[in-house]
Amino acid sequence: GSDFSPRGKSDGEIMRFCQAFMTELYRHIGPNVDVPAGDIGVGSREIGFLFGQYKRISDAFENGVITGKGLSYGGSLIRPEATGYGAVYYTCEVFKHQNDNIEGKTFAISGFGNVAWGVCKKIAELGGIPVTISGPDGYVYDKDGIITKEKIDYLLEMRASGRDRCQDYADKFGVPFFENQKPWGVKVDVAMPCATQNEIGLQEAKQIIANGTKYYIEVANMPTTEDALDLFMDTEGIIVAPSKAVNAGGVCVSGLEMSQNSQRLSWTAEEVDEKLHNAMIAIHKNSVKAAEKYGLGYNLVAGANIAGFEKVAEAMMEQGIY
Amino acid sequence: GSDFSPRGKSDGEIMRFCQAFMTELYRHIGPNVDVPAGDIGVGSREIGFLFGQYKRISDAFENGVITGKGLSYGGSLIRPEATGYGAVYYTCEVFKHQNDNIEGKTFAISGFGNVAWGVCKKIAELGGIPVTISGPDGYVYDKDGIITKEKIDYLLEMRASGRDRCQDYADKFGVPFFENQKPWGVKVDVAMPCATQNEIGLQEAKQIIANGTKYYIEVANMPTTEDALDLFMDTEGIIVAPSKAVNAGGVCVSGLEMSQNSQRLSWTAEEVDEKLHNAMIAIHKNSVKAAEKYGLGYNLVAGANIAGFEKVAEAMMEQGIY
Amino acid sequence: GSDFSPRGKSDGEIMRFCQAFMTELYRHIGPNVDVPAGDIGVGSREIGFLFGQYKRISDAFENGVITGKGLSYGGSLIRPEATGYGAVYYTCEVFKHQNDNIEGKTFAISGFGNVAWGVCKKIAELGGIPVTISGPDGYVYDKDGIITKEKIDYLLEMRASGRDRCQDYADKFGVPFFENQKPWGVKVDVAMPCATQNEIGLQEAKQIIANGTKYYIEVANMPTTEDALDLFMDTEGIIVAPSKAVNAGGVCVSGLEMSQNSQRLSWTAEEVDEKLHNAMIAIHKNSVKAAEKYGLGYNLVAGANIAGFEKVAEAMMEQGIY
Amino acid sequence: GSDFSPRGKSDGEIMRFCQAFMTELYRHIGPNVDVPAGDIGVGSREIGFLFGQYKRISDAFENGVITGKGLSYGGSLIRPEATGYGAVYYTCEVFKHQNDNIEGKTFAISGFGNVAWGVCKKIAELGGIPVTISGPDGYVYDKDGIITKEKIDYLLEMRASGRDRCQDYADKFGVPFFENQKPWGVKVDVAMPCATQNEIGLQEAKQIIANGTKYYIEVANMPTTEDALDLFMDTEGIIVAPSKAVNAGGVCVSGLEMSQNSQRLSWTAEEVDEKLHNAMIAIHKNSVKAAEKYGLGYNLVAGANIAGFEKVAEAMMEQGIY
Amino acid sequence: GSDFSPRGKSDGEIMRFCQAFMTELYRHIGPNVDVPAGDIGVGSREIGFLFGQYKRISDAFENGVITGKGLSYGGSLIRPEATGYGAVYYTCEVFKHQNDNIEGKTFAISGFGNVAWGVCKKIAELGGIPVTISGPDGYVYDKDGIITKEKIDYLLEMRASGRDRCQDYADKFGVPFFENQKPWGVKVDVAMPCATQNEIGLQEAKQIIANGTKYYIEVANMPTTEDALDLFMDTEGIIVAPSKAVNAGGVCVSGLEMSQNSQRLSWTAEEVDEKLHNAMIAIHKNSVKAAEKYGLGYNLVAGANIAGFEKVAEAMMEQGIY
Amino acid sequence: GSDFSPRGKSDGEIMRFCQAFMTELYRHIGPNVDVPAGDIGVGSREIGFLFGQYKRISDAFENGVITGKGLSYGGSLIRPEATGYGAVYYTCEVFKHQNDNIEGKTFAISGFGNVAWGVCKKIAELGGIPVTISGPDGYVYDKDGIITKEKIDYLLEMRASGRDRCQDYADKFGVPFFENQKPWGVKVDVAMPCATQNEIGLQEAKQIIANGTKYYIEVANMPTTEDALDLFMDTEGIIVAPSKAVNAGGVCVSGLEMSQNSQRLSWTAEEVDEKLHNAMIAIHKNSVKAAEKYGLGYNLVAGANIAGFEKVAEAMMEQGIY
Structure with a gap:
């Protein structure tokens, strides 16, 4: 560094x-x-x-x-969208496990950067409805959903402007803006913190739970404080998916970028997207299996930790120590 | 070394x-x-x-x-099954050439290790009937075939036990065990030595021929003594396939493991299996063409030798000498 | 060097x-x-x-x-055909752009070497009719088209003979031979110089234009003198495709050869051919877009120059200077 | 580390x-x-x-x-003695500068390890008289000097025993031992702390000054606390030599070891010793010149700091920055 | 470059x-x-x-x-003086061969840069008398010789000033300055062009010969035009030494710098100077032997060419060809 | 190989x-x-x-x-003479140990190649008298000694002729030649086999002993059969020096060649010779010390073995094992 x-x-x-x-x-x-x-x-x-x-x-x-290269010298398509897309693919696996699906589900999303953009884009594509984004200045509530190409592209424009304000969205599309507030008071099916570390403290957790949110999907890196996470885990009726697993899509497509470089080929967007999708399915599945193996039920947090630890530990043991 | x-x-x-x-x-x-x-x-x-x-x-x-790595650090699926599967794929090409097919064919197999396991698994999958396995203690005759998942999995268990006895199979599944005997007295369509070098001497060869076996398929590395091989080759009505070609599946999947490593990808079992299958088809085809080119008819032994020699010689000449 | x-x-x-x-x-x-x-x-x-x-x-x-290796040590299938095939694929894109197609089109081709052979083979496959080839001794006019396997294979034979004469073709297939002449007097839909640098001077250009040829497709490296090219560009009703883009198929399959080497795999002819085809489609498309971006209409010469320059310039700028 | x-x-x-x-x-x-x-x-x-x-x-x-290798694989002679010898050579330069010499000078030495051993050996050789050594258990006063081969060799033996006591010396040679005391109360011409960091605090410094000691020569790495060093520097009539310069002999002979390795030669003890001697002379001279250049008189502490800094700074500037 | x-x-x-x-x-x-x-x-x-x-x-x-490094990171002493010193050592060998010596000999020198400075310094040290230096503005005639430390050091000062004028010397030391003239009209025993390529044309050569100069020693790189050199060679009574050999001292000390770097040592000025001296003696001797071997007498020009060619040719032949 | x-x-x-x-x-x-x-x-x-x-x-x-390079690309002077010179230096150490010296001593030498040449040259220089040389055709007895420059140089000439006969020497210098005989019947002070492995069997050993030879110095690689060596060792009054130590001069100067290469310098013949001489003195001394350490007296055979073994064993142990 x-x-x-x-x-x-x-x-x-x-x-x-x-x-x-x-x-x-x-x-x-x-x-x-x-x-x-x-x-x-x-x-x-x-x-x-x-x-x-x-x-x-x-x-x-x-x-x-x-990795993260430009397309002119070996970058991969879908790299910018990767974390967001991956998070949604993972979420769909959670739905599937619960015999549920994304059609018509509402999502509260924090942040309006690269990750939030990818999340909105894929949710919209699959039929869900992202209803909030947020910035340092407050949050926007768009009850019709951030689902049109125009709205989704505007997220990129806002980010590129360097102004770091999401009120611009509210102004442009005539939807309500809530100054200096976070979006967690909105009643939605799925809460997706996509902004920063520790953005969900005990207070936000209580709010989310009180709203009857059924899915709490961490997307940003460790967005939940320890006590808030404990509260979620102890609460029945809400499923928690840990960022460690949910946001693996970025690293995953970095790996796919390396594969393309190794092959001296560039894959189409569809090929990358499909491989990313399969990888997220596998990550969810491995977490489920790991938790079940230790009798922990459908505990995605424990499952991700166990699966990760076992993989590293197995590889280390197999390759010998000093 | x-x-x-x-x-x-x-x-x-x-x-x-x-x-x-x-x-x-x-x-x-x-x-x-x-x-x-x-x-x-x-x-x-x-x-x-x-x-x-x-x-x-x-x-x-x-x-x-x-190659031969564990899955956690770059090994390939189908690597353990490779030699056995490849041998059966090759055998099917022989059948096809003779306008014959594997359906209902009986197989005498020696050994009960990794190779024999892969052979049984694939034969069973394709509709053939492996009726023997053998160990240092004698051989087992299972007239219903080693075709159920339970029986096939039990081969792995026997091997892992380290006891090196195949009588256990007879005990478990209630089939006859012939102590200190080899399985070549059993009347089958196909004889497949899968155990060790030189396990088929003149005596075993005569027995196999006397049984009216139509296909003699070497799977172990050079399982046939020189005089026994001469006898097979001089006998009409029995087709001989040499181990050099038949057991190439192991090396082949080692190569596919390297390809996956180069690509920084892991293929599914189906992908590896299909590539293995195609490779075995090509090996058979090249042997056939090589033998025909020199007017030797359907002589797989000569064909394999010629095709191998020509390939190496051509590559050497093309790349220049000192 | x-x-x-x-x-x-x-x-x-x-x-x-x-x-x-x-x-x-x-x-x-x-x-x-x-x-x-x-x-x-x-x-x-x-x-x-x-x-x-x-x-x-x-x-x-x-x-x-x-690259350009023999098959025994890593060469690629379709490498010999690559330049010719690629040129025809590019030509088909030109047709498509003009709402035209190759069916029944006549082609005047100069040269009879590797490139001309590949061009004829692919034209024939797609339903076009190559009617000339040429050599240092003159040109052959085969009104029925060089479209049978026998004729196409004979081109290889002529080349391998080392005699460097194309009269042999006329003798063998009983078609007219024009000593010491170039084939550009023949009325065709498409003129394809495939022989050498600067083979098309002002005189040849005038002839081609006078014939009402609709497509002038450079295949050899820079086959057109500067004044001849100016004339073509200033003439309405004839479309000019520059060698820089048209003959990229050779370099393209060199790249695919490297990809196969990196993957430690050999692709089938079909796989290579398809990738080559897609690459030529992309080259045409990028040229079209580049010309349009600068308001130059369907100018393939300008488009190829612009697209090439922009690609290199972008990669250089993105990677920093000293 | x-x-x-x-x-x-x-x-x-x-x-x-x-x-x-x-x-x-x-x-x-x-x-x-x-x-x-x-x-x-x-x-x-x-x-x-x-x-x-x-x-x-x-x-x-x-x-x-x-460096510091054994002689069988490229180590240097005089490496164990290097720090001690170098310290005495430096001290002799100090004497010379003061128109003084080592003949008959008495030395108080702390420690009895490798450094103290080398110091005693060289002082004895040159005609000086080391009268103390010390350990964690106290100090020995040998008024006849640690100058015979038997006594000097015994230091090695004591060290090798691993007992870490210097009373053994007193017992063996019948000289007084002062339990739990440091040797700085002994009246000598030269005080040479050779044991550990910070062994000379304000109290010891006062004692040394009170004794009328004329030369305070640091040998161990930074043996003097900051306040003690200030006191020495502010006191007239006592010359202070800093460890940074005095104990450079070890690093110096490491460099000579590398030279011998580069030359694929082993120098005799005399050759190494002479080069070490010259290096210590140069170190003293450069310090003197550096202090004089800045008008600081015969200030060896300042001189060593300035000379070291200037050397590094000059080399860095000459070789350019990023 | x-x-x-x-x-x-x-x-x-x-x-x-x-x-x-x-x-x-x-x-x-x-x-x-x-x-x-x-x-x-x-x-x-x-x-x-x-x-x-x-x-x-x-x-x-x-x-x-x-090579040519600063002293702080591995440069060699005597590197700046090397070419000048080497030239004088070579000249002394010429004297010795003629049973002559440098004592009291007068030298006309062109240039006043690094080379001329080294030449003057060494001539003065050995008892000769350099009486001229020159610059783009003319030449200085100092009949007492540029032999005091003050005068010699002043050459460096003039060079460092960047004014590129040698009149300053005349002004400072009160000696005659001849504007826009070259020094070759001065009657001396030895003429030493030390300035630039081709500074001695036919006219200067005639002047030098007319003066009865006995030794014409090239120091600058090829300072003599071809016709002028022919004239010198055809004139009896004047000995010609070629720059190829005379100015080898610079390259020689570059080599010694590399030796010191390899040894991780810095030699004293005396050591470098002695090695340089021996090298110049050997260069002269080898030229003499090479000329004699081919019956060319004391021809230093031919000798240097022959000796150089033979050395390279022998090394090439011994090490084999492709 | x-x-x-x-x-x-x-x-x-x-x-x-x-x-x-x-x-x-x-x-x-x-x-x-x-x-x-x-x-x-x-x-x-x-x-x-x-x-x-x-x-x-x-x-x-x-x-x-x-090593063994030509002088034009890094070879060492004295490399051809090294084995012979080293052998004589070693022999002189043996004399010195016995309070004897080389003056006037007579030497029987077998062979007339490179080694014998170096041996004769150095013996002559130091005042000894080599009286025989031998070849496949017999031996020459020159009672005046092979001590003149003419005679010694003639050995090189004989070798270069490629005739492999030593009778030529006898013819040229008019001394007796003994066809098909070895030189061991000649009464001399020192016997020095310099030709080939196993040239001294039991018979030759008895002859040498019977002659009253006082020094048996192996120079060729292991020139003595095992039984002959046993006989020598068991006989009082004859000192045996083993080839392992005696002929180390060749390898020694290879090492010195490497040192010169590392230093990018060429030493004079005198420098190399002196270093070789010192190395041979050290080899003899170490053997003597090693034999004495184990109570074996002046046993050079045992001493060389022990010293060699101890050196290797110590270096191995110090550097650790797997």
């Missing part, structure tokens, strides 16, 4: 920083060694500069060394 | 030996260099320890460097 | 030259670095010798390091 | 730990990269195990990768 | 250019591969930046990869 | 074989890995071809990778 802050830096400064950083990093990574990916503050612009320097020094087009 | 005997060694000793061995071997192998695979005495446990040390030293997850 | 002339050299001398050349070249190439391919004077024999030496020195079977 | 404690571990455990440690470390070091050396807890036994594993994995006899 | 002009560039721009250049160059050089050195426009500043980037990318302190 | 016989091969064939051999070998050797040297059938011609190919493939001038 580094303590460089890109705030207020020119494109040239960003580029030179990325190049200097990679000049040291390049010897520690590789398509078969460690494969960094973008994250907060490291978007496609930075990935491009980083990969360019890696290529320059290594004198090789080993584009599997990094 | 090494002269280390794993007999009586603890898991820790086995692990340390594998690690020490790989510490020297690692510099001579690689996914594009030489790719070792398990064999007698080197099962999945050893492969895991070997690969773990390779990964540790090379600091890279180059799992195509070795 | 090198100034070695293979004329009059023995096989052994060719081999030793190729080995010496690769002994210096090998350190500058690699499957992820630079990947040479055959060209004029470097056929499959030379590729074999070059790859053999690379393998010997690198001690690795990295066959993605070079 | 690692948190492994060698206390109570068997030789085999120590060896396996060293091997496992090097299996990870080896990729980060090299004769031209980073060169680790022994330190507290990493003696010649550990260095041997570490180097053996490095050699095994790297398949190369690159013994310049580590 | 590159077409970057450092004129008018800032230090930062120079640095970034050097770093970008090395980012591409580094893979083609190495202490055992190719070893670049400074030249016109690449002084110690640039060498520092280049080496810094090499070190950064290679993650290794391989300072033998480049 | 290889089974290629150079008999009757042309220079070109030898060269191509060497190049092909190195193309495989190069990856297993290196200046720090394994360093091959010439031996029977691999002289300087072959070493040159081998090194040339290594350099070509590795793209690096790593001449320490092989």
